[in-house]
Amino acid sequence: MACEEEGHPKLQFPLDSESYQIIDEIGAGVSAVVYKAECVPMNSIVVAIKAIDLDQSKADFDNIRRESNNMSLLSHHNILNAHCSFTVDRRLWVVMPFMSGGSLQSIISSSFPDGLSEQCIAIVLKETLNALSYLHIQGHLHRDIKAGNILMDSIGCVKLADFGFSASTYELSSGHESCSSTSSSPLVITDESGTPYWMAPEVIHSNTGYSFKADIWSFGITALELAHGRPPLSYLPPSKSLIMKITKRFTFPDSENNSKKGKTKNFSKAFKDMVASCLDQDPGKRPSAEKLLKHSFFKSCKGLDFLVEHVLHGLPSVEERFRVSKILREGVDVGVDYEDVDGESGSQLVKHRRISGWNFNEDAFELDPVFTSESKDDPIGKQVRFGGETIIPVKAGDSDGSANPGGSNLNLPEAESSLISSPGGVGEGVNDGSHGEEESGIERIAGNESGVDSTFNAETVVGYLMTLKKSLDDQMQKVTYMISLLGGEVINREDQLVQLIEKLRLELEHERQKNFELEMQLEMLRMQTSGPSNTDENN
Numbered sequence: 001m002a003c004e005e006e007g008h009p010k011l012q013f014p015l016d017s018e019s020y021q022i023i024d025e026i027g028a029g030v031s032a033v034v035y036k037a038e039c040v041p042m043n044s045i046v047v048a049i050k051a052i053d054l055d056q057s058k059a060d061f062d063n064i065r066r067e068s069n070n071m072s073l074l075s076h077h078n079i080l081n082a083h084c085s086f087t088v089d090r091r092l093w094v095v096m097p098f099m100s101g102g103s104l105q106s107i108i109s110s111s112f113p114d115g116l117s118e119q120c121i122a123i124v125l126k127e128t129l130n131a132l133s134y135l136h137i138q139g140h141l142h143r144d145i146k147a148g149n150i151l152m153d154s155i156g157c158v159k160l161a162d163f164g165f166s167a168s169t170y171e172l173s174s175g176h177e178s179c180s181s182t183s184s185s186p187l188v189i190t191d192e193s194g195t196p197y198w199m200a201p202e203v204i205h206s207n208t209g210y211s212f213k214a215d216i217w218s219f220g221i222t223a224l225e226l227a228h229g230r231p232p233l234s235y236l237p238p239s240k241s242l243i244m245k246i247t248k249r250f251t252f253p254d255s256e257n258n259s260k261k262g263k264t265k266n267f268s269k270a271f272k273d274m275v276a277s278c279l280d281q282d283p284g285k286r287p288s289a290e291k292l293l294k295h296s297f298f299k300s301c302k303g304l305d306f307l308v309e310h311v312l313h314g315l316p317s318v319e320e321r322f323r324v325s326k327i328l329r330e331g332v333d334v335g336v337d338y339e340d341v342d343g344e345s346g347s348q349l350v351k352h353r354r355i356s357g358w359n360f361n362e363d364a365f366e367l368d369p370v371f372t373s374e375s376k377d378d379p380i381g382k383q384v385r386f387g388g389e390t391i392i393p394v395k396a397g398d399s400d401g402s403a404n405p406g407g408s409n410l411n412l413p414e415a416e417s418s419l420i421s422s423p424g425g426v427g428e429g430v431n432d433g434s435h436g437e438e439e440s441g442i443e444r445i446a447g448n449e450s451g452v453d454s455t456f457n458a459e460t461v462v463g464y465l466m467t468l469k470k471s472l473d474d475q476m477q478k479v480t481y482m483i484s485l486l487g488g489e490v491i492n493r494e495d496q497l498v499q500l501i502e503k504l505r506l507e508l509e510h511e512r513q514k515n516f517e518l519e520m521q522l523e524m525l526r527m528q529t530s531g532p533s534n535t536d537e538n539n
């Protein structure tokens with residue numbers, strides 16, 4: 001099984017929308033919709049068309065066009081080249097080969113919610129690295145490496161797609177932006193410069209410019225995404241998380257820690273090491289794509305057949321997956337009310353905390369936020385400082401904070417995080433470290449009440465629990481709605497009781513009926529037995 005080789009003769013695709021027959025919608029991005037279509041004049045060959053709304057997209061149209069022209073000159077079997085592009089009203093249509101497996105993001109979200117196996121990840125990442133290495137050697141950055149931009153076809157070929165945000169380093173260095181990691185003229189980061197969760201810290205802070213190594217960071221995040229089924233911090237809303245990561249407050253709900261705690265998959269040392277090298281805070285220490293390809297993690301990589309068997313086999317079609325995901329998106333928005341969380345009005349459920357960045361936690365195989373500790377008026381900050389050792393354990397070896405210049409490197413267990421995220425600062429204040437390790441979060445609250453924590457307040461806890469209950473009720477409603485949308489039936493407790501009462505009533509009715517009949521029969525018998533004597537008497 002082999003993917004299409006470089007140097008394949010290019011076909012001339014028509015540049016008018018009438019030549020294409022839309023078959024189905026197969027994806028939707030931030031400002032684009034992706035269709036499966038047929039190119040009628042070309043033997044109805046199946047293609048994918050990405051229709052980018054130029055009014056919604058903040059990307060500069062000339063840049064996109066220039067970039068797609070540049071990219072059409074690239075040729076590599078792991079890079080998805082567009083067949084052609086043209087405008088249709090206020091949309092840019094990018095016609096490209098149809099990759100029947102769709103993106104790795106759509107594959108994991110539909111069929112591998114907890115991530116792919118390490119063997120499959122190795123194959124996907126190796127193929128992606130081939131593309132990245134080629135791009136970098138050609139002097140291009142991709143700038144939007146993520147599972148959503150890695151596509152697979154029916155024979156397991158993996159291709160890196162979507163150069164909408166990528167930029168030629170040559171163009172940048174000769175233009176107004178800089179790519180040099182040492183440049184003094186910073187790259188201006190806008191919402192279209194990649195996707196926040198996958199962005200390297202130096203790109204977010206934008207004070208050192210964008211280099212090839214930022215693609216390597218995103219590659220490391222993509223590895224985590226394939227391993228866990230989602231990128232780190234993905235419970236935060238994408239655009240807001242970017243802002244929050246830089247200047248504002250970061251929220252740390254329990255769910256993230258619970259999921260971390262509950263299912264810890266075992267990953268090999270080689271895999272962890274490879275990802276850790278990509279997620280080094282210092283871009284200069286991250287390996288190049290070429291060097292990464294030589295990493296031991298990729299040594300005994302299996303062939304594409306393995307992907308076909310273990311990923312594509314039995315997978316619903318890309319259009320089917322999109323249909324389901326659309327229903328789910330429209331039906332429910334279960335989880336945090338982001339507006340509330342972010343808004344100054346504030347949610348009752350979470351406490352906000354400032355972060356200065358994040359560190360890769362090799363044990364948890366996750367990114368851990370690095371909380372700032374300088375904010376003196378921040379009660380939670382106080383908690384970190386005062387209770388750092390007991391309430392919030394610092395990663396082994398980091399207890400002096402030396403390995404963690406931005407603040408404490410936190411890996412919050414379930415109970416602790418629920419204390420931190422409670423309103424009114426449950427568990428705030430000084431913890432003198434006298435509580436045993438076996439104590440639960442609740443016990444700690446009780447312990448704090450006995451003198452250590454003067455801020456403990458039962459009313460606050462009740463308030464917190466009430467808010468939590470309300471949130472659970474809301475989620476219950478949304479899930480019920482979603483199930484009914486999908487044709488399922490959910491019977492709530494009240495209806496269940498009504499049904500039970502009705503059943504009992506019917507049973508009672510039935511019993512009464514039976515009793516009545518028996519009584520009637522008895523009466524008849526009585527009449528029969530007493531009948532003759534009566535007759536005799538009458539006679």
Ligand SMILES: Nc1ncnc2c1ncn2[C@@H]1O[C@H](COP(=O)(O)OP(=O)(O)OP(=O)(O)O)[C@@H](O)[C@H]1O
Nearest residue numbers: 026027028029030034048097098099102103106148
């Ligand atoms: N060439 C293609 N062949 C098959 N499916 C595709 C193709 N291009 C995109 N898709 C499908 O469409 C979905 C959306 O693609 P798109 O590039 O808009 O998404 P995205 O990269 O996740 O979003 P964005 O780039 O806007 O953040 C993909 O997840 C993929 O499943």
